[in-house]
Amino acid sequence: MKSIIIASTSTIHGSGYLEYLMDELKVHFKSADEILFIPYARPGGISHEDYTKTASKAFNFIGKSVRGIHEYENAEDAIQNAQGIFVGGGNTFVLVTQLYKNQVLLPIKNAIEKGTPYLGTSAGSNICGLTMNTTNDMPIVYPPSFKTLGLVPFNINPHYLDPIVGSKHMGETRETRIKEFHAYNSQPVIGLREGSWIEVKGNKLTLKGKLDARIFEYNKVPYELGTNCDLGFLK
Known part of the structure; x- marks a missing residue:
């Protein structure tokens, strides 16, 4: 059964890295001792090593170890053997380019569909949608394709801001x-505000967090959807 957290951000104002999600992550990764971290998005251009240290420090609070995918000789084997997967935020164009370059997009999708728990934040959430075309990031590199994991039947706009x-x-x-x-394009888009996330359990999709989401459907007026609402109707 698919078990996914698609979070708008890793950090909310006044909170540490992943701190606002920790209670959820204790449950989400309860069967995992080690998390495979994919640092390809490189926020601010930081190194994979430094980014992995940031993730590792956060997961230490719930007794989980973290290892970066760049530390493995074979990235696909690392994904197939992962107890849990976390793809962090940064630049979505950089992330998707590296996922294609290292030929791990399909292995990640397969692992998730077989039940490996997945956490995505920001860019790592963008790739859960059908395409990355609703990212907020600058196109600083050119990925082979804008198609992403397609784990949910819509696109995501993390960090959604109201006028x-x-x-x-x-x-x-x-x-x-x-x-x-x-x-x-005709697929729906979810404007996911800071501190909100989408929980996927099997075929059930639920909006979580304290804030409503802004829903954009093709040829319809945008509207608000409250927290704890089912998102399965968006196709």
């Missing part, structure tokens, strides 16, 4: 960008 009333900013809002996406 600020009275703001003098003249650029596009997130809602405008997603409407642009729907001028060329």
